[in-house]
Amino acid sequence: MATERGRPRNFDLDTALDRALEVFWQHGFQAASLADLTSAMGLSKPSLYAAFGDKESLYLKVLDRYVVLQIEQHTAIFNSEPDARQALEKFLRTMAALLADPTPPCGCLIVNGMADCGLASTPPAIEQALRKAVQRSEARLHRQFVRAQRDGQLAPQINASDLAAFFTSLLAGLAVLAKSGAKRAKLDAVISAAMSAWC
C-alpha cells in the first residue's frame, strides 16, 4: 500500500515550521520555550516531538528553511534587475526595508542567533549551522559579484571575495542597527555610503 497507515496528522508540516520560524525569529533559540512553540504551531508537545524531534532539531529545520527562503528571495531580486550595480543596491534597499519594518519578527534570524553563540548557551550543532548559514549567504553574494566581473560590470581589479565579505558584514550591521531602533532613512544612508565600495 502506498497510502499511510493509521490516523494521518491533521496539521501541515511546512506551515507548522513557518509558525516555529516566527517564534524562533522573535525569541531566539534559548528564549523560545516549548510552550511558545506549541502554542504558535497549534499542536501539543508530543505531536511536536513526533514530527520534528526535540527543540534543537526543530531549530535546525527552521534555520534551514529560513536560509532557503532567504536565498530564493535574494536570487529573485538579483534576477529582476539586469544592471549588476543597480541589482545590488535594489537588493540592499529591499533588505533594509524589511529590517526596518517594526512589525515582528525583527532583524535577521541568523544574526540574532549568532549573537547567542557563546559557551554553554547554545548547542554546538546550532552554532555550526549558523556559521554555515552566514557562509551560504556570503557565497550567494560572491557568485553574483563573480558573474558581474565576467560580464564586465564590475572592475576586474576588485576582489570579489572581499566585496562579498564586505556586503555580508553590511547586511549584518544593518540588522543590528535596525534592532537598535534605526529608521529606514538611516539604513538607506548607510547603504548609500557602502555603495562607494563597488567602484
Add this chain to the structure above:
Amino acid sequence: MATERGRPRNFDLDTALDRALEVFWQHGFQAASLADLTSAMGLSKPSLYAAFGDKESLYLKVLDRYVVLQIEQHTAIFNSEPDARQALEKFLRTMAALLADPTPPCGCLIVNGMADCGLASTPPAIEQALRKAVQRSEARLHRQFVRAQRDGQLAPQINASDLAAFFTSLLAGLAVLAKSGAKRAKLDAVISAAMSAWC
C-alpha cells in the same frame, strides 16, 4: 564618623563588576545564570543582591561600565593619531583584532545583547539601555567626523551623521562576522573596502 560602620565587604566592587562583565559578555543576559555570576564573581547570592541588586540591575551596571571603558579606549586610539583618516583606520583595525581574537569573550557585548531584544525575552530597561549604548558609540564617531571636517581632513560635502551611521553599522557587522568564524584577514579586507566611503 566618616568611616563605614560594621563589617566592610571583603571584595572590590569594580573587580566584581569586571567578572560579571565577562560572564554576560560570553553568555548574554538570559543565558548567564546566577550560579555562573556568583561563581565568577567569587561571592554568594545574598552578597550579590546586597551589592548590585537583582540580575537586571547588575546587567545595567555592567553595560554602563562596558560602554565607558569602550569609549575611553576609542578616544585613546583617536588621540594617538593626528591624521583623521589614519586614526579611523587604526581604530577599526584595532577593533577587528579584538573581535577576531578567539579567546573569550568574543564579539561585542552590545551587539550580542541587541540580538536578544525581542518580545518577552529581555526586560524593557535592558533594551532601552542597549539602544542608548549604540547611540553613544555612534555619537562618539560622529564627534570625530565633525572635528575632521572642521580641520579640513574630511570632505565637507560628506554627511557626518551618515558616515557615523555607516561605520557604526560596519563595527556591528564586523562583530557578527567575527562570531561566524571569520579570521582577522577577512575583517581587514572588509575594513579596506569600507574605507572607500571616507573619500
Add this chain to the structure above:
DNA sequence: TACATAATGTACCGTTCGGTATAATAATTG
C-alpha cells in the same frame, strides 16, 4: 464491523531557574 495504527490531550518527572529567609560570623566603635 472489527482491527490496526498513529496522533492526540493530560498529567507528570527531574532539573534548573531567579530570588529570599534565616542564622552565624567578622569587623569596627565605644
Add this chain to the structure above:
DNA sequence: CAATTATTATACCGAACGGTACATTATGTA
C-alpha cells in the same frame, strides 16, 4: 571587652523549563 552593624553561607521557595509516559481518540484497512 562588650555592643553594634553589616556581610556572609546554607538552605530553601515557588515557578518554569525541556522532555516523556500513559491512556484516549480518530482514522485508515480488511
